[in-house]
Amino acid sequence: MKLLYISDRYALNEYAQPLTFDRYVSMNHGPVLSTTYDLMNGCAIPELQEQWDNCFEQRQNHSIKLRENCDLTTTDMIIQTVDIVWREYSHMSPWSLVEYTHANFEEWTDPKGSSQPIQMHNLLQQLGYDSGEAESIAEGIRSEHPQFNVLNLARLQRTVHEPVLELSPADNRETLRKKILDFANSN
Structure with missing residues (x-):
């Protein structure tokens, strides 16, 4: 996970474009x-989970493995970035x-047991872009690649305007996962 974040960060620094177009958050063990x-x-x-599961095997320790039958499109930029970071x-x-x-990554802040969003323009400023450049690049990325933003905005709107998912401290991991997936599917 850290190498993926570092790869995105490197690509932003070198090409003003990330590899994954994912959202960044600060978690206890660093940016994610x-x-x-x-x-x-x-x-x-x-x-999304179904697409992921079709291409990647289940995580073992801290590693994931690409399935043999998965055909991912790569570019020279992706290959060069991943190679340099590796x-x-x-x-x-x-x-x-x-x-x-x-x-070393000043955009990371201690979330104190939770998670906090890392704003794209803040990350870009940490990489040395001035405020105007950072906002312009961040806006371009959001408008050209809205897939994660739209999904997360839709989730947030449902959470604010619809019933809340009820969890119990007694729920184990599998129960929590099932409740979350059931809730996501029902909304």
């Missing part, structure tokens, strides 16, 4: 690609990457 995190944990909205950071343990992102 929000929807990708949900997909890796098997708890994304069903349509050469630079793959030797680091997961916990070393956590420490590194906490110390």
Whole structure:
């Protein structure tokens, strides 16, 4: 997960365009690609989860593996970015990457046990773009690639305007996952 975030960050710095077009959040162990995190944990909205499950095997430890029958389109930019990030950071343990992102990525803030959005324009400013450039690039990304923004906005609107999902502290992980998926499917 950290290498994916670092790859997106690198692509933004070099090309003013991310690889994933995902939303970024600060979590306890560093910055995360929000929807990708949900997909890796098997708890994304069903349509996206099905596409993910068709291309990737279940996560084992801190790694995912592409299924042999999955045909993903790549570009030179993606290949170069991933190669550079892999050469630079793959030797680091997961916990070393956590420490590194906490110390070096100023867009990350301690969410104190929760998660906090990392705004695209703030990340771009941390990479050295001035405020106007950062806002212009962020707006261009939002308007050209709204897929995650629309899904998240729709979820937020349903949460604000419709019944709330009721969870119990006694719910185990599988029960929580089922309740969340059932709630998402019913709304």
